Amino acid sequence: MTQLSQDPTAPGFVQDPYPFYARACAAGPLVRWEEYGAIAATTAEAVTAILKDRRFGREAPPFEVPGHLGAFYGVEAHSLLELDPPRHTRLRGLILRAFTTARVEALRPALEATAHELIDAFPAGPFDLLPAFGAPLPVLTIARLLGFDDAVAPDLLAWSNAMVRMYQPARSRADEEAANAAAGAFSAFIRSEIASRRGKTGDDLLSALIAAHDEADRLTEPELISTVILLLNAGHEATVHTIGNGVKTLLETGSAAHRPVPVEEILRFDPPLHVFARWAREEVTVFGHTFAPGDRVDCLLASAGRDPAMVPDPNRFDPGRAAKHASFGGGLHFCVGAPLARLELEIALTALLDRCPGLRLTEPPVYADVYHFHGLERLMVEV
Structure with missing residues (x-):
């Protein structure tokens, strides 16, 4: 098996990781990525197979x-993203019971109104x-989906930004302490929201999750708190990056006028999440x-897309292009928020792009050092 070296914080890699992925993909379906200390799945075949193979799971060794x-880690211990069956099966079923296609589609008018309000400003x-449009749109959407007041959106955004720093290889002790403080504050906020809504009816997602919590087969309060935090952190972080990466790509390639907007090709070409880890649950032989x-095996989602x-x-x-990609993961952990x-x-x-047909870049876009996410630090434009 080929061993490859690539510092994920190196400036050249941060701005363009795809040459490394091409080298890794050409080296074989599995390579050893020295800096990550694990084997990486590089090809579409290998990534897809491992994501769907139930002999691999998300629960890390103790x-x-x-x-x-x-x-x-109190939040992580109850997160759908970090669990395997049978607990994952039960938790995902309860969440999907509340997070219905109809509830997502019902957000369309509010989403359109929010987008136009932001553009008007x-x-x-x-x-x-990014701060004018890319960041506020998804956090307001998820806040409204959960039934939170718009006024709490800045707190939700700050907590989310602090917590996701934990998933980056270059995190510091200060990052860890900020993430822990954010997890505590976020949990306390949700706990108070649960207490204020219990016994009341509502059409929002949090009320639906509380109803599931109160049935015989129910979410415990820690599971409910972790679920809400996951919806905000995963949904917001990935969507912000995809909006930014997508606008950059459409403008740089002269594709801004294409309709419908090529969402799947954007997700294939420059996705927001580049690595998703799996752990072997038993001895298993794949790809030699x-x-x-x-x-551990790190599935390189962005490498699979290229x-x-x-x-x-x-x-x-x-x-x-009728794009194929693995940007929402696969198998049991296929992203529950993909429809949203x-x-x-x-x-x-x-x-x-309809409202701003003359939208143009005013300086070269710069990617942030946030691997294993991949998103812009800033996106300077003019309408």
């Missing part, structure tokens, strides 16, 4: 939780599209390598 991270002259129980075996001319953005993400991206990008 470890001692550091004292300064008790609140953060664009300043004259160059401005950063035997994993022992507890061994695999020439799956997509012809993969480094070319083609808005007319697709709706948000369709509405946000269509509204933005």
Whole structure:
């Protein structure tokens, strides 16, 4: 098996990781990524197979939780994203019972109105599209979906930003302490919301989740808190990055006028999440390598999207392509929020590009050092 070295915080990689993925993909379906200390699945075939293989799971081997991270890992311990069957099966079923297609589709009018309100407030002259449009749209959407007042959106955004720093290889002790404090504050806020709504009827998602909590087969309060935090953190972070990456790509490739907006090709070409880890639940041999129980494999979602075996001319953005990708994961952990993400991206990008046909970049976009996420630090534009 080929061993490859690539610092995920190196400036060249941060701005363009795709040459490394091409090298990794060409080296074989599995490679050893030295800096990550694990084997990485690189090809579309390998990534898809491992994501769907139930001999691999999300539950990491037991470890001692550091004292300064008790609140953060207290949330993680009940997160759908970090669990395997049978608990994952039960929890996902309860969440899907509340997070219905009808509830997501019912957000369309409010999403469209929010997008146009944000566009109406664009300043004259160059401005950063991310804080003006990319960041507020998804956090307001999820807040309204859960039935929270718009006024709490800045707190939700701050807590989310602090917590997701934990998933980055370059995090510091200060990042960890901020994430732990955010987890504690976020949990306390949701706990108070649950207490204020119990016994009341409501059409929002939190009320629906509370109703599931109160039935015989129910979400416990810690599970409910972790679920709400996951919906905000995963949904917001990924959507912000996809809006930014998508606008950048559409403008740079001259594809802004294409309709419908090519959401799936955007997700294939420059997705928001690049790595998703799995752990072997038993001894398992795949693609010529035997994993022992507890061994980790990192599925390189973005590498799979650029695999020439799956997509012809993969480094070319083609808005007319019927794109295939693994950007929402796969198998048991396929993203529960995928329908909402697709709706948000369709509405946000269509509204933005229809309302601002002269939208242009005013300086080269800069990616942030936030791997294993992949998103812009700023996106300076002018309408």
